[in-house]
Amino acid sequence: NNIIMTSRGIFFFYIILWVAIVSPTPILNRDYEPKTNIFDFTIEKVTLAPDGFTRQLSTVNGQYPGPTIEVNKGDRIVMNINNKLGEPTAIHAHGMLQRGTPWFDGVPWMAQCVIPDDYEFTYNFTVPDQVGTHWYHAHETMQYVDGVFGPLIIHDPDDPYKAEYDEEIIVMLNDYHHTNAQVLLKQFLTPESKGEEPVPDNGLINGKNNFDCSKAPPGSKCADNAGLARFEFVQNKKYRLRIINTSAFSAFFFSIDKHEMEVIEADGEYTKRNKIHRLPINVAQRYSVIVTANQPVDNYIMRAEFQKTCMPDAAASLPIIKAVVHY
Ligand SMILES: [Cu+2]
Structure with a gap:
């Protein structure tokens, strides 16, 4: 009897541990309805001169730095990637835990095959349990150093510091x-x-x-x-x-x-x-x-x-x- 009680105890212990570790923290602000945010990103080479020196950069939508991904905790992020770079690519959302969606982590040969040139690929994941300041960048060769990157911000409906500031500014x-x-x-x-x-x-x-x-x-x-x-x-x-x-x-x-x-x-x-x-x-x-x-x-x-x-x-x-x- 004692042995059964013990194994049952261990079983429940693991259930509680699993819930504590794996299940996402709920959003406390019940007023917030999660949304799906769609970002259409064309990865392409463009000639620009950010500091006055003209050179060819690899960009997202021709912008340097790339466009901002800005969502709320609980939202879904959909990144439609259209690879027009002339070489394979993959996009990594830096800081995202990708809990339940490891195949959208964007790391070539670990999470996925590269996105070949002239192909489209969609990253689709939720951020149920994460907030804060992050970024996305190409994870193939040195493409992010040549410009394939941008900010990724997850606003927090429960931000404990919300009353402490009036506005937000991204500084890259x-x-x-x-x-x-x-x-x-x-x-x-x-x-x-x-x-x-x-x-x-x-x-x-x-x-x-x-x-x-x-x-x-x-x-x-x-x-x-x-x-x-x-x-x-x-x-x-x-x-x-x-x-x-x-x-x-x-x-x-x-x-x-x-x-x-x-x-x-x-x-x-x-x-x-x-x-x-x-x-x-x-x-x-x-x-x-x-x-x-x-x-x-x-x-x-x-x-x-x-x-x-x-x-x-x-x-x-x-x-x-x-x-x-x-x-
Ligand atoms: Cu990174």
């Missing part, structure tokens, strides 16, 4: 190369590279920065003063900045002159409020910080500083990436 940081990343990878994998990672030509905030065209190779098409990203704040308003590092290799220190930041989210998980002056952010990481526009009306520089200790010596001349916060 990335190192930026003027040479096609496939070419850079080939060079990197030769003995001559001595294992030193390719040094970026520039860095971008939301796909923008200036570039000193005197550093561009002769014969290249380049225009100075392409322009910095601008963020229009209103004095005394509070902003939730969703910061995403979509770099190939670079980690950054992120800051805004004369403004404190309060971290509230890391990689889709809420954190305790934590006041800081600068935020270290590594490749693929995401943080949300609350910034209060509590300074006199003026322009303030937003900075993403390359963490050069981890980079080859040639990175020493890389400038601080800047954007303008104005109010």
Whole structure:
């Protein structure tokens, strides 16, 4: 009898464990009706000049960075991929657990075969139990470094910090190369590279920065003063900045002159409020910080500083990436 009781106990223990681990957290806000959000993405090569230097980029819908996926917790995300890249691709939703839909994780040769050139493929998954700041990117060869990426935001109807900010702003940081990343990878994998990672030509905030065209190779098409990203704040308003590092290799220190930041989210998980002056952010990481526009009306520089200790010596001349916060 005792043995039966024990095995029954173990059985129920496993049932409870299974429910606790596998079943999604319910949405507490009962007013919210989950929706299906459809995104039509054409992956294609386009000639652009985000920092004034003209080059061919691989893009989503011809945009650099790609369009924003913005949904609510509980929603369904449908990504219709039309591959016009001239080479195979696959799109990975970075940060999504893909619970119950591992075949839509977008990792070639693990989750799926690549999407051949000139083929269509639909990713279709729900986000029943996830919130926060994420991103999507090509997971085939070096395509994301050449531009196939964009933000993926899951709003939370139960956001515990909802009352703490007035508006949200996405801030994407990335190192930026003027040479096609496939070419850079080939060079990197030769003995001559001595294992030193390719040094970026520039860095971008939301796909923008200036570039000193005197550093561009002769014969290249380049225009100075392409322009910095601008963020229009209103004095005394509070902003939730969703910061995403979509770099190939670079980690950054992120800051805004004369403004404190309060971290509230890391990689889709809420954190305790934590006041800081600068935020270290590594490749693929995401943080949300609350910034209060509590300074006199003026322009303030937003900075993403390359963490050069981890980079080859040639990175020493890389400038601080800047954007303008104005109010
Ligand atoms: Cu990723």
